[in-house]
Amino acid sequence: MLHVGAVVLVTLLLAGVVLPAAGTAAQDTSGGGADSPNARQAQTDANATDTDGDGLSDSRERSVYGTDPTDADTDGDGYPDGMEVRCEQAVPGADPLRADIYVEVDSTQSATLSDSVRTSVIDTFDSAPVSNPDGSSGIDFHLVRDEINLSVNGTVYSKPHAGPGNDIYDFRANHSEHRSDGYYYVLVTENVAYNGEEYFVGAGRPQVAAMERFDSTRITASLFMHEFGHAMGFGAHRDGIDEKRYSRAEYDSVMNYNGLYKQLTYSNGTDSVGRNEWQFVAENRTQPEVQCAANGTCTDRCSKD
Template sequence: MVSSRSVAALALVLAVGLLTVGFVGGTTVVDPDSDGVPPVTELRDGTAVFDADTDGDGLEDGAERRYGTDPTAADTDGDGLDDGAEVSEVGTDPLEADTDGDGLEDGTERRETGTDPTSSDTDGDGLADGDELREYETDPLAVDSDDDGLSDFGELEEYGTAPANPDTDGDGLEDGPEVLEHETEPTVADTDDDGLADGEEVHEYGTEPTTSDTDGDGLSDGAEVNRQDVFPDADPLRTDIYVEADTMERTDLERREVERIVTEFDEAPLENPDGSTGAALHVDLDETIPWDSETDVGDLNEIRAQYFDQQGLGYHYLVIVEDVAGDTSKGNVIGKAGLGTMMVESQSGRDQTGSTAMHELGHSLGLSNTDFEGIDTDEYSFSSYSSVMNYNAPRDYYGFSASGGVGDFDDWGYLDDHMFTPATSFVGSDD
């Protein structure tokens, strides 16, 4: 008779045999849940013998053993994605929380940021997705986060601009147009340092933001716009010339004569950035100074030091005197001038003082005998060199030459290229 202890032992052996070898009535039963893992191994590892996917992550226990994942944990790497989804759907590494090494976990990329967890740079702009979100605050799904025409990477590595701010320097021009269209500095609001922001120059005034003096008249764009107290009616797109004129007691420069000179400049063949021609001559008839019987160059320097109110502000200085000492009438010229300073003898003939003033203004602006031998001589007939700078010009003639023909000289052309403007060292570009 078989004891109960023997029956129990036999049952245990049979159970182990069934689990290990699996022979039941001639049928092989090696893996009850068909997950590829022997029952004894499942019992040992804590997986379910009769459930192929113990942790319910979409990977059977046997597959998890092959991938190296934990068959008892749905998310082996703790990145927020089940192991099965990582392997079968997303293509990420279930053993690595940040598959692409961009600083963002796979689950975060998949569910929150919308980035590709298998590509460290989803938008292909040269910046890792994690850096874009955490360091630069840019959009990892957009190559140009601020839509300014420059890629995020280009802004950071090449131009030094802010990739999340379309106008880094706050000048009214976006970074892209500054670099690609206007050639201005996108990190400096006033590229040419003329007192006007680049955006103002482009959108409001039409001036050139890379050139401080758009019209080339020697006055900065900012000074012409902002210092109307010093330069009334100045236009940064048209040549402006300023003259302070003082008259000695018992002398006169008639307003009519001044207007004739102004008209000559207004009608001059000088091209301006705004498409107009001519120059605006502004003459400030300032004050009357004490009379003297004659005035030489030394006296002129003293007068200039005492009465020239606009010195250092870009003005030429003209004084009408009783008599230019040591000078005699040579044709139409009774005066002296250097760059920026003029002295003219008052004359009784109609328009003669004004004509002489225009001659000396030519010298003050830069015309001299060293540029053309017909200036301040009578070597050329007036018909061959029709200029107030020619001693053969009529005493009441106003005008500079413009033809530049054979044996001639183009006064206006020379001034267009070489016009002298006195120092503006005392002029600020702001109000």
């Protein structure tokens, strides 16, 4: 979730004063009148109050956006309401009343994730069994394809590795265009190593993942969902993850090695393992910090309220 300090900085950069609508002062039969300067200032202050520090005035949250003026992030997706409303160029298509997840995808190859893979992943999140403040269910998953043909120094490791261009953190540091915007980072490449072992075809760490691409839409989409699950915080130490000791009926998740390449979805908690992974995604996942408002890189991509 967004740090308090970041919320304050978002407020400083995004907040704008909303002028109150002109009104008519109470009149009596002896003639007209005007309210006092103090009364006008009080009305202006009331309209400009931003209780939760999300960059939107309380009055606009109630009357225009339908967001909660006491909660900086009404839908709990890690983006303050003001950023979702105003920063279309940083988080295009964001909705403060429906959960959003943003992912930047780069590739060391001439091709990246296919349209069919993208559609499969996006549709899976769209049908997720989680509820939103606007009454809808699902999560809006934004896959932003960025650079291709990036130079790579052999195998891409999942941990920091000596030398340039050979671990996922090198690529995120040198090529991510949206890291300060709170995007996850995924690299599509030819050879991946997990914990130094090169026979793996994918690896996920908090906020980042690297994976190989296959001709099969289902296999590639399933691998993406598995490694992205690790990027969101599904660690291998959890019961059943990266194991084959449970059948799919007992643990119905793409994080189960018996489900990998056969399905795309996470568990809803109704199987024998009983872990509601979709609820974790919606409420407790590991999230990249939204830094753009703090360091000033997204102010030119945000409109005034």
